[in-house]
Amino acid sequence: MHPRLTLAISIMEAFAIFAYALSGLIEARKRRLDAVGAFLVALATAFGGGTVRDVLLSRRPFYWVEHQEYVLAIFAMSIFAPLFLRLTTRLFDQRALLVTDAIGLGLFSVSGTSIALDAQMPIFTATMMGVTTGVFGGIIRDVLCNEVPLILRDSRPYAVCAFAGCWMYIGLEQFAVEPIYNVLMSTAFILVARLITFKFDIRLPR
Template identity: 35%
Template sequence: MELYFHWFDLLGIAVFAISGTLAAWRKQMDGFGVLVLATVTAIGGGTIRDLILDVPVIWLSNNDYFYAIFAATALTILLVRKRLTIPNNALQIADAIGLAFFVVMGTQKALDHGTSGFVAIMMGTMSGVCGGMIRDVLCREIPLVFRGELYAVTCIFGGLVYIGLLELGVGKMPSMLCGMTALLLLRLAAIRWHLTIPVFGRHGKIDP
């Protein structure tokens, strides 16, 4: 089972590295900028989660994470160079897939270290969104989590599905796959149909 979890982690790392590479491509960054953006997107959320949980940071003792980042980055660069146009929503789709892996894996890691279900969902959400937040800040953009379609809500939903199934006695692997699928489908639906949670209606400028 631990081997499966490790591969899920590596898949999440690779997909987030792809989203970081695509973001760097959109901003026309140089090679160093591409690598930095891919790396912080891939490991930023997990690093912050581990620091808060006071456990060893995932990548300090395992080079597999960096191999996954370098391989995903190189593959994405090759694909981008061979194709003149990339779909506008490619970054969002890659980000959504990364969220699905990272949120559920982050939730499970928090549970493994004795947190409550509520805190585990928070840690899972943090694992999913913080790397993308760092990526968007470095790109001088408002982070996806603060704008547009449902984002953090999908992370919370995926975590709830996962923990809910565990509480019902469903096995860990089926629960994990269901949580990832639920998160991914909701996020893709939000992108497709522009689902949001409106707070403020349309308004003009506020007078000074």
């Protein structure tokens, strides 16, 4: 495990993986995909951003290759997901997708920034690696589901929230804030910012 990633950060990253996997399963359900399709969409959503980041940073092996337990867990989720998702309404699907997206966005963006900083990347590059980690899973999910990616069709701030949160993480690190608290605060900022912009329909200028 990377030196900067404490046990707490690892646990939070696990939550992010399952949050993104769930958003992938919800989209797969809406598209009426079978268990195989649901598994592929969930897997790509959960690990797509991190894999792109690792390719750009030349990190090997990929995170999901080292931690097959997550792959197995997503496989199990895909098999039993229809039994759970069948009970939900369209409204709940939309809310669940928003919340799980926001959780994954926050946790992945911050962890991606931390990993890039540990790889001795310049500060701006580290923030972009964080944003990449946070948003690319959702982009791949939407492409697989034959949709224009949410980041392109929704003018509400998405990548901007991740970008700001990554800079917050770097800023707090400069002030020597305890790493665990730094991760918690930066992740919470991205999560709350994303939910607020959606609730109050705050949009970027076109």
